[in-house]
């Protein structure tokens with residue numbers, strides 16, 4: 001791990017969408033102007049990625065940097081800061097947590113120590129509080145004691161129910177929580193001048209969305225629609241590279257709609273929960289992690305629909 005600091009590999013790649021530099025486990029992608037995505041691995045948390053198995057974002061304003069999601073651990077937050085330092089010397093002055101999943105907020109402590117204010121929806125804070133212990137147990141298992149070192153549960157200083165708008169320097173930020181999606185407090189961040197949307201865990205690109213006990217597939221579809229109504233020109237997902245709204249629709253929205261209708265059909269034909277794993281999801285096998293997630297997703301949606 002320590003060696004990788006010196007083995008600093010910077011590759012300049014011209015990708016179909018923006019310019020990106022890769023360093024260690026994170027990849028920096030310029031989205032537009034002063035807006036960047038920091039793209040983490042699509043697989044699970046590991047000692048190497050320090051819990052940063054997600055996409056983060058930042059905006060360089062004339063009054064400091066706004067970071068969207070602080071990373072999965074204290075040391076993970078440090079690596080995010082290193083990526084930011086590749087483009088600006090300005091400090092991170094605000095951190096927005098787009099949800100309650102560990103990689104959205106467990107780096108808060110690092111940035112708060114350096115003077116940043118933390119913002120999250122009230123539902124996200126409640127979710128973070130309720131799952132803190134489970135998330136620490138999960139991280140200890142997957143990232144290891146050394147990787148988790150320094151990480152503390154630090155919650156938002158400023159929270160909101162459905163909407164928070166602020167302007168920092170020359171940039172306007174609109175944060176909205178439109179209902180439970182992957183987690184109960186998922187929000188998206190809209191930059192009207194840049195026509196850019198940070199979706200948090202409402203959008204997964206190139207990997208299968210995870211519908212878990214903390215999710216609601218029905219209102220997730222609704223939250224996606226509310227986000228998509230802004231017609232963003234640039235979209236930074238919660239997982240995967242910055243891309244287009246059409247791509248987000250294909251990999252996340254269409255999958256959720258498909259999954260719900262397939263499960264509904266299965267239930268209508270008298271299918272039993274114990275056989276739900278046999279549901280044909282092969283049209284989405286192009287999404288990474290489908291082997292581990294497809295069956296679990298179907299089971300979760302079945303459970304949800306029994307109560308709808």
Ligand SMILES: [Zn+2]
Nearest residue numbers: 054101201238
């Ligand atoms: Zn996530």
